[in-house]
Amino acid sequence: MKDQVIKNIIDTHLNKWVEDELNKLPIEIDPAMAGPVNEDDDDWNTWLPIPSTVTDAEIEDFEKQLGHKLPGDYKTFLKHRHFYELQIGEVSFCSHPVNTWRADLAEKIFEGYPTKYLLDKGYIPFADWSDWGLLCFDTNRNQQDHNYPVVLWDHELADEVEDRLMIFMTWQ
Numbered sequence: 001m002k003d004q005v006i007k008n009i010i011d012t013h014l015n016k017w018v019e020d021e022l023n024k025l026p027i028e029i030d031p032a033m034a035g036p037v038n039e040d041d042d043d044w045n046t047w048l049p050i051p052s053t054v055t056d057a058e059i060e061d062f063e064k065q066l067g068h069k070l071p072g073d074y075k076t077f078l079k080h081r082h083f084y085e086l087q088i089g090e091v092s093f094c095s096h097p098v099n100t101w102r103a104d105l106a107e108k109i110f111e112g113y114p115t116k117y118l119l120d121k122g123y124i125p126f127a128d129w130s131d132w133g134l135l136c137f138d139t140n141r142n143q144q145d146h147n148y149p150v151v152l153w154d155h156e157l158a159d160e161v162e163d164r165l166m167i168f169m170t171w172q
Helices: 003-019 055-067 072-078 101-109
Strands: 091-093 124-129 131-140 150-154 161-165
Touching: 003 072, 055 072, 055 101, 101 124, 124 150, 131 161
Parallel strands: none
Antiparallel strands: 091 124, 124 131, 131 150, 150 161
């Protein structure tokens, strides 16, 4: 039941993105996600969300690289759709393209802000909050079931986090 709610939230927002024709970027789009070509707009390419190809084995391998298990709800999120952009309210999720999702997520976690402020303290970033912070899983809590609370990390207050959500994807 909860998995379907998460999928519905994702689909609702991605469908709105496509309906409003916001699914265009000035980058090369993976052919598996390429939308119709717009001859009038040579610099911008259309992308379409597609069913995810992420497997449990790929997630397990990524968890080993990360050193932490991911929450079940977030695994549902990763295994539902591929997209280039997804924004829900103030939350902008890490790009999740079909062939580079893992590299994109690893870049946000390992090469974004210094790990001494985030990963080394048990915070796994997965999305941007507005234009000033990151949403992170707080792996210091709920370690048994990996259903970590979501905290907001502000780059201006690098040694502090603020509780945001007790469960991933509890907003719409």
